Amino acid sequence: MGGFENSVEEAQPREWAWPSPAPGDADFEHLSTLASDIFDVSSALLFPENTDCNCMNLRPDLELTASARRALCCFVVDSNAPRLIEDTFELSASEDAFPLDLIPQVRFFVAYPLYLQGPHPVGALCLLNDAPREFDDQAWRLLRGLAQQAEALLRLHAQCHQKAQEQARSRKLSMLYYNVFDSCREPIYVRNRSGDFLAANRASFELVDEKAGVEDLSGQVRLSDYFPPEVVKRLEQGEREVIEHHESRSVLLPPIKDRQFEITISPLIDEQGDVRGVVSVAHDITEEHRQALLLKVLHQGITDYQALMSGERLWDFLLQALRKLTLSDYGLIGEVIDQQGTPSLRIHAITDLIWDEESRVLMQGLRSGDVLLSNSKSLLGRVFAQGETVVTDDLYSQPKQGGFPPDNPRLHNYLGVPIYDGEVLIGMYGIANGHQGYDEALLERLKPFTATCALLINLYRQFAEREQVMQELARARDEAERASQAKSEFLSGMSHELRTPLNAILGFAQLLLNSRRSPLDERQRRQVAHIEKSGLHLLNLINEVLDLSQIEAGRLQLSLEAVSLQVVIQDVVETLSATASQSDVTIEFDECTEDLRVRADYTRLKQVLLNLLSNAIKYNSRPGHVHIRCRPRREILRVIVSDTGTGIPQERHDELFQPFSRLGAEHGAIEGTGIGLSLTKKLVERMAGTIGVDSRHGQGSDFWFELPLALEDKTASGVLEDSNQTTLRSHTQRRWQVLYVEDNPANQRLMEDIFIDYPMLELHGAASAEAGMRLLQRQPIDLILMDIHLPGIDGYQALSRLRQDSRFTDLPIIGLSANAMQRDAHRDTAIEFTDFLSKPLDIAALLNAISTALPESLVLS
Incomplete structure (x- = not known):
């Protein structure tokens, strides 16, 4: 084995x-x-x-x-x-x-x-x-x-x-194909590119009354032997397009022996992929197909109503469908409108009947709605004015005023149908030159179409009314916005105008209080102190109104960057500690266990905390207590300012942040206008934050706001560490004077630390553009580092003012911004910075910019 x-x-x-x-x-x-x-x-x-x-x-x-x-x-x-x-x-x-x-x-x-x-x-x-x-x-x-x-x-x-099975199956399939082809009730024929018939089924011959079959064809049979010229023209045109584009086409034929056909023509492709002719299948759409088409038209007219209306295609769509349904050459659809008690017809869609310039102008007027039809005794008027259904095969014998123009296309028949909404006549449609004529049976079949037209005319009217209302609302909104803009601009202008005399009042008050040559007595000092206090209070109110108007006018500029919350809180507490002591209020705040940073504008964040803390002191009990807490939560940080005051009823919380609302405190001894909290809310929201209050009457209040945490590196608000150890060397003993204009103290300290390593550079700081320009008047400066977003005058405005002064035309000024896209936002001005750097600053880039801007005696190494 x-x-x-x-x-x-x-x-x-x-x-x-x-x-x-x-x-x-x-x-x-x-x-x-x-x-x-x-x-x-x-x-x-x-x-x-x-x-x-x-x-x-x-x-x-x-x-x-x-x-x-x-x-x-x-x-x-x-x-x-x-x-x-x-x-x-x-x-x-x-x-x-x-x-x-x-x-x-x-x-x-x-x-x-x-x-x-x-x-x-x-x-x-x-x-x-x-x-x-x-x-x-x-x-x-x-x-x-x-x-x-x-x-x-x-x-x-x-x-x-x-093989025997395949041969038997092939014979069976051939017989099956032959039987299916020849017994198909729809006419099918095949023609080559020259127009010769290659095959046709029995239904094709029955259509032309020829008792023949597939095998009886000869190459000499032509379409024109059996069909009217208009049918032959459409068929041959469709066949040419199919052969040319290699794509199937559907062609709607004129009636053939009172039957309506839609013929599908497809390319006949051989084994090499070449088009050798066409295969045509004629579909009888005379009755059931026409009803299906009607349902499709009605469904699309209703479901796609707004899309058709928005493209102004609704009425043309309906008219095209009506002509297709009734095999009519001409048609129109119109809406009945009341003209001082007389019904008139406004045309929404109409088939062209143009034979000269005058008729062309008339058609344009009818389509635009500028021309209305009002003759109630015409064939159209009997429909839209009298509500009569008009059916005729002999228009020219109908009683009517006037006749047709000499060049008007001949109209063989006409059907005019009124459109009712209940008992009210709201429109009509008319058709003419129907290939199969018009009768009562057609009217019955068109009832769903007529009802749909009534629905769409009503929708059209509602749509038009809504559009009119929306336009009026838009106009009212635009007027309100313009009024609000004018108000904000007025308040902004007035606030600036008020600051000028107020500056003199406060200045002279300070001179009187501090005068050594002519000191005031006690009574006079008390009176002048009241003047100064009231002036400062008025200045604060003006500043709040100015800030509020700038926000509403969209002109408030913010410099969003990483800001240390601990630094801001300490700064605010130091500022208000004396006021709190005078009011017998103690302030406590939880020191941050880590250097929490939020993405905010330093000056505006300080303003928010000042407003909340000053309110907590102002409306507290005597003695009272204020507690400031920080609560980080995922990607946001919540700051809570709690007081031990009388609290605020729950039902009045919504009024707190409304402008000029003081919840009854306006009748008390505490001064205020109600602008502070409204301004605070807008500032927080402009910094992508939220603000709120938790308070109950008699139990004190917790005012809180939330801002996004700055997730970037802790140096993001100032300067990045220099990884290349780039430094500066000077060939001279000269010290270059550099002015750094920046309102964020943390950024100021970071820049001071950088400049310590470069004794050839002496740094001068200014917290605002105004302060920087005052320093320029008394201190020669070789280079300015200018932050873009500053309180008061921003970096672009400061640049423009300096360039207008001949002394500073060539002074190097480098722009700094936390917004990387700020370089492209020059406010349509041709004035540009000497250089522009984005925060966080790279030390190498900063030193390179300084070296490039200053003379060659200062170089990188």
């Missing part, structure tokens, strides 16, 4: 479902006989799929029943391996499945499985004998060769069987 095992490993069976051979197949019978002759035994080709179709050459004493044949085949096929039993009376344990009880006369059995495709055999070649015998390697090779021949015969048989 060793040689046989090697031969089995060489077999590569494939997946292939195969039928069993037919009984009596001569080739298989010859193979079975050959096997019997070679081995001098009985032989059989066994196939489990159909045990009645087996080819055998058996000795009379080895006749096998059907059950025996089936059992022997399964014995081999199930094991999926060659089987050899030299003596069936000495079966081993692995051969218990051999059906000895069905074939007791068999003493010798050997079988070779037969494969086609796949790992499973489809049958077996078996040798049987009534006496035991041996089976050597030579016999195995012979048996394997016979099995391979059997497999080859099986394949040949299967191919023939498959």
Whole structure:
């Protein structure tokens, strides 16, 4: 068996479902006989799929029943391996499945499985004998060769069987295609590029009353032999477009024998992808298709109403649909309007009826609504003025005033339908030159269309009224915005004007109080002190009004950057500590456990805290307590200012942040205008924050605001660490004077730390542009570092003023901003900075800018 095992490993069976051979197949019978002759035994080709179709050459004493044949085949096929039993009376344990009880006369059995495709055999070649015998390697090779021949015969048989099946299927499909093509109720025909007919079904010939079929065509048949010129023209035009663009087209044909067709023309493409002609299928849309089209039109008209209205296509869409539904050449749709008690028709859509310049002008006037129709005795007037439905096939015999113009296109028939909303006549539509005429049946079919027109006219009127209201509201809004803008500009201008005399009042008051040559007595000092106090209070009110007007006018400039909250709180507490002591109020604040930074404008954040803390002191009890706390939460930081005052009723919380609302405090002894909290709210919101209050009457108040945490590096508000160790060297002993204009103290201190390492540079600081310009009057400066967002005059305004002064025309001025896009925001001015740097500043970039702006004696190294 060793040689046989090697031969089995060489077999590569494939997946292939195969039928069993037919009984009596001569080739298989010859193979079975050959096997019997070679081995001098009985032989059989066994196939489990159909045990009645087996080819055998058996000795009379080895006749096998059907059950025996089936059992022997399964014995081999199930094991999926060659089987050899030299003596069936000495079966081993692995051969218990051999059906000895069905074939007791068999003493010798050997079988070779037969494969086609796949790992499973489809049958077996078996040798049987009534006496035991041996089976050597030579016999195995012979048996394997016979099995391979059997497999080859099986394949040949299967191919023939498959080919026969395919031929039969092809014949059936051809007959099926022919029957489907010729029995189709819709006309189908094929034409080549020259216009010759290649095929046409019976429905095509029935359409032209020709009793013929596909086989009766000749190349001489032309479209013009059977169809009117207008039909031929549209068909040939459609075929040319399909051949040219290689795309299918649908063409709506004029009526053919009172039937309406929409024909689909597709390219006829050969195996090389070239267009050889066209295949046309005609669809009868005379009745049911027209109703489906009507439903589609109504659905689109209602569902796409706003889209059609916005594109001013609603009425043209409806008119086009109406003409398509009724196969009419001309039509119009109009709305009835009341003109001083007389009904008139405003045209919304109309088909062109232009034959000269005068008619063209008339059509333009009708389409624009400038020209109204008011003749109640005309064919149209009988519809829109009298509500009459007019149907006629002879317009020229109808009683009416006037006739048609000489060049007017001939109208064969006419249908005018009134459109009612309940009992009210609101519009009409009219059509003419219908290819199939107009009758009562058509009127009945058009009822859904008429009802939809009534709905759409009402929607159109509501839409127009809404548009008018929206335009009036927009005008009112624009007027309100202009009034608000004028108010803000007035307040801003007045505030500036008031500051000028107030500056003199406060200045002279201070001179009187501090005069050494003519000191005031106690009574006079008390009186002047009241003047100064009242002046300062008035100045604070003016500043609040100015800030509020700038915010409302959109002119408040902010410099949003990382600001240390600890520094701002300490600054505010120091500022108000004296006021708190005079009011017998103690202030406590939780020092931040870490350097918490928020993204804000330093000056405006300080102003917010000053307002909240001064209110907490002003409206507190005596003695009282104020507590300032910080609470970071995810990406925001909440600051809470708590007081021990009388509290605020819940129902009045909404009034707190309204301008000029003091919740009754205006009748008390505490001064104020009610602007502070309103201004505070607007400032917080401009810095992308929120503000609120938690308070109950008699239990004090917690005023809080939230701002975004600055998540960038802690040096983000000032300067980044220099990774390149860039430095400056000077070839002279001169010290260069640099002015740094910046309102953020943290940024000022950072810049001071940078300049410590460069003794050739002497830094001067100013918290505002005004202070910087005053310093320029008394101190020579070689270079200015100018922040853009400053309180009062901003960096651009300061730059403009300095360049207008001949002394500072060539002075190097470097702009600094936390807004990286600020370089492009020059407010439409040609004046530019010498250089421009974005915060956080890179030390190397800063030093490079300074070295470039100053003379060559100062260089980088």
